[in-house]
Amino acid sequence: MALKEEQLSASIKTKNMTLIQAITDGLGTMLEEDERVLLLGEDIGKNGGVFRATEGLQERFGQDRVMDTPLSESGIIGTSVGLAVNGFKPIAEMQFFGFIYPAYEQIMTHVSRLRMRTMGRYTVPMVIRAPYGAGIRAPEIHSDSVEALFTHMPGIKVVCPSSAHDAKGLLIASIEDPDPVLFLEPLKLYRSVRDEVPEGKYMVEIGKGKKVKEGEDVTLIAWGAMVQVAMKAAEQAEKEGITCDVIDLRTLYPIDRDIISESVQRTGRAVIVHEAHETGGVGNDIVSIINDYSFLYMKSPIERIAGFDVPVPFFALEEHYLPTSARVYHAIKKTVNF
Amino acid sequence: MTIEFPIYQMMNENGQLVREGDKERLTDELVREFYYHMVRIRTFDRKAISLQRQGRLGTYAPFEGQEAAQAGSALALGNEDWVFPTYRDHGATLTFGANMARTFLYWNGRVEGCVPEEGKRIFPPAVPIATQLPHAAGAAWAEKRKGTKNAAIAYFGDGATSEGDFHEGMNMASVFKVPAVFFNQNNGFAISVPIEKQMNSETVAQKSVAYGIPGVRVDGNDIFAVYFQTKEALGRARKGEGPTLIEAVTWRYGAHTTADDPTKYRNQSKSDEIRQTRDPLMRLERYMKNEGIWDEGWTTQIQNQITEEVEQAIREVESYPKPKVDDLFDYVFETPTWTIAKQKEEYFQLLGGEA
Ligand SMILES: Cc1ncc(C[n+]2csc(CCOP(=O)(O)OP(=O)(O)O)c2C)c(N)n1
Numbered sequence: 001m002a003l004k005e006e007q008l009s010a011s012i013k014t015k016n017m018t019l020i021q022a023i024t025d026g027l028g029t030m031l032e033e034d035e036r037v038l039l040l041g042e043d044i045g046k047n048g049g050v051f052r053a054t055e056g057l058q059e060r061f062g063q064d065r066v067m068d069t070p071l072s073e074s075g076i077i078g079t080s081v082g083l084a085v086n087g088f089k090p091i092a093e094m095q096f097f098g099f100i101y102p103a104y105e106q107i108m109t110h111v112s113r114l115r116m117r118t119m120g121r122y123t124v125p126m127v128i129r130a131p132y133g134a135g136i137r138a139p140e141i142h143s144d145s146v147e148a149l150f151t152h153m154p155g156i157k158v159v160c161p162s163s164a165h166d167a168k169g170l171l172i173a174s175i176e177d178p179d180p181v182l183f184l185e186p187l188k189l190y191r192s193v194r195d196e197v198p199e200g201k202y203m204v205e206i207g208k209g210k211k212v213k214e215g216e217d218v219t220l221i222a223w224g225a226m227v228q229v230a231m232k233a234a235e236q237a238e239k240e241g242i243t244c245d246v247i248d249l250r251t252l253y254p255i256d257r258d259i260i261s262e263s264v265q266r267t268g269r270a271v272i273v274h275e276a277h278e279t280g281g282v283g284n285d286i287v288s289i290i291n292d293y294s295f296l297y298m299k300s301p302i303e304r305i306a307g308f309d310v311p312v313p314f315f316a317l318e319e320h321y322l323p324t325s326a327r328v329y330h331a332i333k334k335t336v337n338f
Numbered sequence: 339m340t341i342e343f344p345i346y347q348m349m350n351e352n353g354q355l356v357r358e359g360d361k362e363r364l365t366d367e368l369v370r371e372f373y374y375h376m377v378r379i380r381t382f383d384r385k386a387i388s389l390q391r392q393g394r395l396g397t398y399a400p401f402e403g404q405e406a407a408q409a410g411s412a413l414a415l416g417n418e419d420w421v422f423p424t425y426r427d428h429g430a431t432l433t434f435g436a437n438m439a440r441t442f443l444y445w446n447g448r449v450e451g452c453v454p455e456e457g458k459r460i461f462p463p464a465v466p467i468a469t470q471l472p473h474a475a476g477a478a479w480a481e482k483r484k485g486t487k488n489a490a491i492a493y494f495g496d497g498a499t500s501e502g503d504f505h506e507g508m509n510m511a512s513v514f515k516v517p518a519v520f521f522n523q524n525n526g527f528a529i530s531v532p533i534e535k536q537m538n539s540e541t542v543a544q545k546s547v548a549y550g551i552p553g554v555r556v557d558g559n560d561i562f563a564v565y566f567q568t569k570e571a572l573g574r575a576r577k578g579e580g581p582t583l584i585e586a587v588t589w590r591y592g593a594h595t596t597a598d599d600p601t602k603y604r605n606q607s608k609s610d611e612i613r614q615t616r617d618p619l620m621r622l623e624r625y626m627k628n629e630g631i632w633d634e635g636w637t638t639q640i641q642n643q644i645t646e647e648v649e650q651a652i653r654e655v656e657s658y659p660k661p662k663v664d665d666l667f668d669y670v671f672e673t674p675t676w677t678i679a680k681q682k683e684e685y686f687q688l689l690g691g692e693a
Contacts, residue, residue: 046603047530070500070536071467071528099466102502137396137447139425141465279677308681310670315396315447316661320685330688 022164026171041093073103097132098144112155169204186224209256215243233328268299278306300338303331348562353624379429406618410564420490438651471507478518489517497528517575530603542585558586
């Protein structure tokens with residue numbers, strides 16, 4: 001069941017917020033709206049989460065709605081499955097995406113396939129929130145970007161906003177979605193982006209990308225913190241008269257193939273930017289989608305600028321791991337000069 | 339269960355021995371060694387916090403208050419034993435023989451900080467909670483199969499006991515009767531979550547019952563108790579009697595990390611009170627004074643020596659060569675795959691072109 005994006009009319013009041021404030025606001029809105037919604041995770045109650053995404057929510061909604069759990073990721077996700085099949089809508093927080101690994105077994109073997117296994121008799125309408133990504137000088141494992149491990153597993157949707165407006169709208173859509181959603185929050189953007197966020201409940205449709213910049217020569221496709229890197233490269237290219245269409249994918253599973261096709265069929269060139277490792281990355285699926293729908297329109301091979309095939313390094317070297325606008329710019333030139 | 343697992347103490351808060359017979363186990367030399375190591379790691383810890391505040395170090399995980407647990411247990415180890423620390427156990431690793439400059443490097447986001455000294459068997463700090471327990475069980479298992487008398491110790495907090503890996507590691511170790519010591523530092527909190535919300539069991543030590551291994555609960559601020567109980571557990575391990583779970587009940591005064599604010603979830607006045615009454619260093623100082631082995635000159639001398647050692651380590655770190663970009667690529671496999679080789683080549687071309 002697809003959810004409709006609600007039109008923002010001038011009559012809807014908005015507030016300028018950071019991405020993390022938009023998430024807190026979205027969680028608060030849904031706790032208010034639907035008593036089946038529950039929050040659970042490590043340090044999310046009194047402490048308001050290590051990033052303060054759940055700040056003030058336990059005070060507002062009580063310990064029965066916003067629950068500090070023991071340090072047990074598999075336990076958090078496994079109990080969420082039980083809560084979800086039994087009438088609740090759990091929103092589980094992983095303290096960092098890199099700490100989701102102990103819960104991997106639950107997600108892979110149960111969250112994602114309970115619906116299929118019971119022919120729809122049991123469903124798992126839950127959301128897993130996870131801050132992710134490098135660039136904040138965090139210790140080892142805290143900066144992993146392994147979304148492809150989850151897009152590979154059928155049965156779970158994967159969402160990744162890059163603006164405050166989308167963060168709240170996509171979060172609410174994820175909570176309302178009848179299937180499990182992995183909701184990735186780019187750490188680097190938590191406090192570095194701000195935009196206008198409507199008050200109250202609204203949804204941004206899962207599975208739909210967004211054009212964040214219009215251009216004619218090259219299509220740049222990115223998500224999360226890499227949208228800004230792509231934008232910067234596009235601005236640089238523009239100085240040389242190369243204009244870029246920049247797409248924020250917003251959902252990584254299922255991917256918005258229409259927005260990609262429309263754009264690459266016009267530009268004939270594509271550069272995909274993601275911070276996750278290149279091999280087996282979501283970028284490869286985008287290459288396939290372009291191949292499937294737009295092969296004859298392409299004027300040059302598709303470029304991928306990704307994190308290297310190395311574990312996300314300790315922070316002294318993370319600036320070298322992360323794709324830079326220089327690398328993206330270089331790839332843009334390559335496609336144009338092919 | 340608190341009755342079945344009473345807190346083992348050798349020295350009370352006033353620095354007096356609680357049993358007569360223990361006196362002869364405590365040579366002046368050993369007592370001074372305890373004191374020296376606790377001062378050393380406390381000095382390191384305080385310096386690390388101040389460097390972090392000056393922006394000369396990344397986020398840091400302090401341990402002040404836990405010196406007796408860390409130094410006492412590490413001093414009980416043999417040189418050939420294995421150490422499996424978490425991100426907070428650099429007090430233990432430094433005592434065991436980790437390099438101080440490298441320990442600072444670790445907190446500056448340098449992977450070099452994970453590389454143990456030649457001949458020292460120290461694993462990199464385990465950042466994902468509880469994942470090091472099965473490793474300790476495995477390394478200990480290997481020692482058993484090789485027929486040595488060596489053992490492995492794994493450090494972990496109270497929060498770690500909720501993870502699956504805690505249980506899997508303990509169970510494997512007990513089933514295969516390996517020479518491992520599971521050393522828990524129960525400081526009452528896992529970030530903001532107090533122990534009452536972490537578990538319904540009254541003690542960590544009692545969890546040993548489920549695995550059929552000895553469990554002991556010690557006063558983690560009493561370095562004598564920690565040292566001798568760890569020695570005993572290691573002795574059992576070396577004799578082929580299998581693993582032990584030790585719960586050292588302790589307290590950390592400061593924040594979880596320098597990025598955290600404990601006043602949000604913790605009453606810090608309790609912390610200050612503990613510092614006045616139960617502090618491991620003060621307690622040992624009281625003991626030394628009671629026993630007439632306190633020597634103002636000696637303590638000033640070691641403090642100066644330690645301060646100089648720490649300053650020297652910082653100079654070393656701050657003049658350390660910049661991280662090499664090659665290091666990003668060169669250690670993932672013994673021989674880089676073509677994907678990594680290609681990515682490295684292209685990246686260096688780009689870097690060269692820019693420079
Ligand atoms: C698998 C995993 N989940 C979450 C975290 C985030 N985290 C880091 S330390 C910590 C609390 C650990 O508490 P405890 O085991 O009691 O050790 P302490 O830090 O108190 O020494 C948490 C939740 C992590 N490092 N690994």
